[in-house]
Amino acid sequence: MTSQPPITIQRLTWLRWSCTTAVGLSLWCAGAALAFDAQGHRGARGLAPENTIAGFEQALAIGVSTLELDVVLSANGVPVVSHDTAPNPDITRDASHQWLKSRGRPFNTLSLDEIASFDVGRINPGSRYARDFASQRPVDGERIPTLAAVFKRVRTLRADHTRFNIELKHNPNRPHESPEPAEFVRAVLEVIQQHGMASRTTIQSFDWHLLREVHRVAPDMPLSHLSAQRERFDTLRSGVWTDGLKLASFEDAPSMVAAAGGKLWSPHFQDLSQPVLTRARALNLRVIPWTVNEIPDMGRLIDWGVDGIITDYPDRLRTVMQRRGMELPPAMELPNDKQAEGVPPPVREPAPFGVAPDLR
Template identity: 70%
Template sequence: MQLPAPPAARRLTWLRWSCTTALGLSMWCAGAALAFDLQGHRGARALAPENTLSGFQRALAIGVSTLELDVVLSAEGVPIVSHDTAANPDITRDPSGRWLQSRGQPFHQLTLAQIGELDVGRINPASRYARDFAQQQAVDGERIPTLAAVFEQVKRLRADHVRFNIELKRNPERAHESPEPEAFVRAVLEVVRTEGMASRTSLQSFDWGLLKIAQRLAPELPLAFLSAQRPRFNTLHSGTWSAGLREADFKDAPALLAAAGARLWSPHFNDLNRTLIERAREEGLRVIPWTVNEWPDMERLIDWGVDGLITDHPDRLRAVMEQRGMTLPPPVAPMVARQN
């Protein structure tokens, strides 16, 4: 009797099949894209300020295959890199150096000049956030970058193998905090295309309405359908986040994803089990869960055959992968070492 292939081999076999059958995945199917996808969440959030140029440089120095980042728009309609639709007081100081006391105006109501005055180089030590990420090294004076600046940084570092997984941040339950959906998607696509990064970029969102717009405007770009089924945050329950689709109307979450036109599913890692991953395969879905930070969780999910992991600790995930003999993405030397 022939023994079953190990999880990594099964994953690559399935990917080779999907490259020839699933539409819209050609960018994921060339060369190293077949390998396990090590995604640095907001750069390397556990180690460096999130969604900043220094944070992305830290992730690249560790060695990731994909930079995961979030975008919103400024008042001018320029994509900027922020997880929140308004400044997060846990990580933001005003021009005088004082910690913000509230979220304030949404970014899409602030100019680039106003946004550029905010310091996001360290976590407020009085916050729970600081306890959660006690290892993060501060970089005082770090600013919120534009999406174009991130692309330019990666070009300067000649990190030509690195991909970008860009989350479009919009809360459909607080739509007033975000710009008009189609204008939002168009603004991001314009930067991606102008910077020549379309072949290296995927878009993701919890708001599947934005992904439907992206499917229409940029059918060539891979899309990742984010989901959460947590007690206080369930994006598949009411249809508000999932473009009108509700899990109760389908066999299970993978069936809902397939009905939405998904090819890549990024669920909360605690929402997964081996059976659901097998069901996702039956529905033609790749699976890259978020945000996986602990060694045992990484090992379990790799054993179950996921296609990659999004993590605040790319250093830990690299160690797990190395221990298992998995192919590692190359690290990228810091900019100071490349000036010649």
């Protein structure tokens, strides 16, 4: 490793606050001080089926401080955990155990029973997705969980240290596949409050209109402004994703986030440089990039001083953190019955390198 001059690492910490929302929810948001936030992306997508109970259990067994997950609404307005606004044929089998041939009907047109009929316990072996995530171990029979079911399972496992980073999935270019922002936000906030998870939750989205709606309803709910400046996915240029704001009107991405009222910025990790991070610090932004899967990238970003990392491979991130003498989140022991059911055991060593992260 090439020697480098010492870097002064500055990380912002969670603050304490109390909040009362406009929907009559009384919340005490007591964020614990976190020097570094190790987030398991969709649970532990590189190792276990994404956005499933088995995947979240795998992440907890490895040891993360935050479970990152995605939420959409069913036809009857129940928050369910899915990265896509419609069933993804790369990971979805129907009730007859056949792989979907194409994207299914949007989740906001499907009942809970219809959603529960899908098996999302493995990747279609003929897909590029399977090649990209060759280390993922299948858990056949895994279903798309409701957000409430995730909260209940975390409670049952007594993972009281674990936070949640919940992404509201809404594509402004496909508005018919998502509920209206007010309905979406209210449904998610109600489940968060019903399960007593307000003090442990951040809400994130690429669609900053939704974040504005969250702030209107629950002004003290922590928010994360997601962004991407990729060739095939640029959310900052047109204003469609960013509630009318356009990058051309600002000095840089951090100033754009600050103008939107952001306190936490989550950019694609390749959009981040040390000067850009320094600029974000000057604007008092916390910075947690996504989705960082290779050990050299993790090490570089940690040395720059990011506040956390979102990764498909929390085992690799723990290795990097341990090498630097950083405090590690607790690794949980799964109940014996879960091991017997085939949930992958915790991975203690880094998985093979070379997995390219896809766009969120």
